[in-house]
Amino acid sequence: MARVAGRMITREEVAEAAWRVILRDGLPKASMRAIATELKATTGVVTYHFHDKAELLLFALDRLGTAIVRDMDAALAGVTGVERVRRILRTTLPLGPREVAGWRLWMSFVGLALSDKELRDEHQRRLEILNGRLEFEIRALQARGDLSAGIDARHEADALVALSDGIGLGYTLRPKAYPPEKQWAIVEGYLTSRFGLPQPRRRGAARR
Amino acid sequence: MARVAGRMITREEVAEAAWRVILRDGLPKASMRAIATELKATTGVVTYHFHDKAELLLFALDRLGTAIVRDMDAALAGVTGVERVRRILRTTLPLGPREVAGWRLWMSFVGLALSDKELRDEHQRRLEILNGRLEFEIRALQARGDLSAGIDARHEADALVALSDGIGLGYTLRPKAYPPEKQWAIVEGYLTSRFGLPQPRRRGAARR
């Protein structure tokens, strides 16, 4: 109980301030003081909402993951069939500024995740969610008859995750080499040549 | 002039010590003192060979890249045809402990590379080298007649880099999800369904 005072900064706002600092100055510069300054507050706010800095970073990463899942669900609303797979990939790829920011943040944490078990678990969770969703959709397509029952859904989902993550990694390091059109061309090319899924737009070059 | 004294620690040894520290304790723990201790020396050695810490990290990353290129060249010696593409991918994928260490190191630096221009340039250089080599080999296969002349070599190389980098990223975060056999199954599956490349067989065509 007890509704509260003047500004009332929430944990989410702290996490989002951390995002902005990380995106602007990099993770090493994201100190408690820098995050507090970004909030136009002092470190007291940060230490009040989070016991640790580790807890703050973990929460920031967790919230980033749930935001992506929420975006994905929104993109899937009312969509059926093959288009669902495309929508999933569209929300994970760095096609727009929002997704680009997400990828930059995610990549900023990868280095830490290698030496921090909890951060690594959080990363794994996201990958497993993405993998699980793709696997589910592939199975649904198989049940529908749109896809051969012979293919290994789990395996194909792993491959798709690898492809989209590779594009995301490539974009964060070489943005010019992976513009949105090329990202999507790679994914569409993969889907058609691998599964024979029809292209919504005009037919292209992927005949062998 | 002047051959020198007792231990004579080189820049390369310092860089390799930095690798070990980063692999064992993570990049944030890789301080000058930690690296010096790993060398069983003091910080004087490190500051003598490197003016900056930034210069040390850049050198360590650069040397990692050249080591990978050297491995790739060694794997390509005397190999012709489609097998060359496979060899390239085999040296980039985290199939063995050596490549796994390379990937862990590379991923440790990605976060810093986002906020450090020189590190980012180094990353881009490696990606461009890998992309260039694959593009070259694809063109060679086209000239040979093993691959349709209609495909866009540059585009296919970008896609292949994305796929292998995605596998590498996936492995560093979820090693159990991408064991060596699965890594290779994904790549082989991609090559066959995308290019129709046959499983390894020998043919005796004249080179060039």
Next chain:
DNA sequence: AGAAGAACACAACACTTGTTATATTCAACG
């Protein structure tokens, strides 16, 4: 009005960091 407690500010502590300056060692050479 008064009490309570949440939300925040502020200051200080104990470390660690990168960097620099100054000593020390010791093989090579005139």
Next chain:
DNA sequence: CGTTGAATATAACAAGTGTTGTGTTCTTCT
């Protein structure tokens, strides 16, 4: 020999870090 200079050790500094403790506000409830 003594001198030189590269290679390493040592020590110190200023700045920044996460964390902790103690005030200060200010709303809400009685």
